């Protein structure tokens with residue numbers, strides 16, 4: 017197992033990191049194969065003077081980031097770049113030390129509890145691995161310390177921009193961002209784009225990528241990635257990236273179907289699974305041997321270990337999501353072979369606490385709105401739009417119009433950032449729309465009447481976003497496709513807390529496939545076009561809804577989630593039936609949405625149009 021002990025001392029004159037390395041079994045292993053390798057300072061995250069910015073001692077009894085093991089320069093940069101982040105959330109106090117201690121971590125907590133943010137902080141803080149390499153100009157070769165796998169490019173850029181903000185706080189002394197973090201995603205369907213060239217020129221401390229892009233690179237240029245020298249692999253939104261069939265339950269009648277689904281998944285593993293199988297091939301072998309070995313469990317209980325079956329040194333593995341279903345946990349723990357079971361820590365948080373919100377600089381409005389998310393379902397037909405039967409009258413306090421006023425709007429959200437090609441417009445005007453006109457009109461109307469500043473429209477996974485933007489603009493909506501790549505302008509500005517203006521509210525458009533994990537603090541509304549992920553209500557659908565709803569109400573803020581579904585002729589008939597009937601093919605989408613809300617324990621609230 018990886019074991020680093022690093023000591024931080026104050027360098028003369030100015031704050032700097034000095035990391036003393038006492039032992040590393042991984043370093044010992046690599047020393048025999050690839051020249052002597054040693055650990056050096058974590059990358060030069062800026063030296064920010066913390067005086068006046070730190071509130072670390074303001075609230076007695078609260079653990080500080082430094083106490084969790086963050087180096088003071090990193091903590092200082094954090095405070096400078098994110099003045100609202102003063103103290104770790106409860107779940108961060110648990111998982112940051114576990115990650116810094118080199119443990120394998122299975123992490124689950126509510127959306128918006130700071131999992132991805134805390135992960136980034138922990139990874140920035142890890143010591144960097146450098147080996148001797150006479151082929152390099154300075155005789156040293158830096159290695160990628162941590163690989164972070166995320167489901168889509170927008171999330172990759174969101175994590176990257178968080179790091180960028182911290183690096184930028186050091187002004188002229190800023191280290192090269194490329195040595196600290198890089199993004200590797202596919203450009204269109206085919207290419208790795210400029211990411212590959214940048215990666216060849218400079219090795220980052222943290223590489224954030226989508227699984228397919230990383231797999232492509234590993235297959236084409238394994239020497240650039242060097243998977244065998246990683247210290248940590250983190251998979252964010254793991255339940256989205258590692259598909260597992262539901263539980264095998266012999267008492268269930270659909271056992272055969274489950275078994276078939278299982279075999280299919282195992283026969284066609286996604287890119288994440290393939291990558292983890294490559295990286296953890298050694299562990300898989302040992303885990304398999306241990307499983308087969310008679311009496312292995314008893315040996316373990318007695319504190320011994322079968323002589324042949326020592327776990328080989330491998331990077332630590334961190335798996336995280338707001339929704340980790342039992343079948344995924346069982347698969348990862350018992351079947352995948354990726355984990356070092358002797359070192360794994362399971363952390364299950366309980367969401368953002370009022371104390372967390374209090375310790376951040378939430379405005380009074382945000383604090384008052386804490387955790388109040390309103391869920392509405394609109395049934396849309398050619399003739400009318402109505403709220404789902406049984407929806408409660410919205411309480412007067414449920415308005416989130418005040419939330420928009422709390423949003424900083426230092427910069428206008430530019431029109432020019434997302435222009436549509438003339439030839440696309442020509443094409444759209446000649447081809448039938450894949451969207452229902454009444455549904456789009458309802459989105460436009462609800463947006464106009466209820467959104468103070470910024471909302472997100474989530475379309476089904478394979479929907480053409482540009483087409484939706486074009487149609488919405490024709491309805492007078494200031495619509496833009498979500499694109500977090502460009503840090504300085506456009507939509508990514510929203511990710512850093514900037515907002516549209518109440519004079520010209522913005523509707524961002526994304527799909528189910530590009531929404532997981534996104535953090536857009538200024539959002540007040542999410543509109544969901546159609547049922548989330550499929551036509552049946554099951555754990556996947558419910559989880560998909562939870563993740564979409566989780567784009568608002570983050571860190572104690574309020575928000576509204578409005579699902580639009582087509583009104584079906586049978587809808588009324590089904591309302592009088594038991595909700596269990598929603599699994600019936602004839603059940604309307606409204607009844608299915610009611611079931612999803614019931615499953616997550618919330619009641620629908622009317623949205624007045």
Ligand SMILES: Nc1ncnc2c1ncn2[C@@H]1O[C@H](COP(=O)(O)OP(=O)(O)OP(=O)(O)O)[C@@H](O)[C@H]1O
Nearest residue numbers: 101103104105127128129130131132133376533535
């Ligand atoms: N300790 C903290 N104090 C105040 N704000 C924080 C803290 N940690 C994270 N945040 C803020 O909370 C928001 C949510 O963070 P993050 O995206 O990491 O949540 P998450 O748990 O990964 O959510 P999801 O499950 O939806 O991906 C971000 O805006 C982040 O800046």
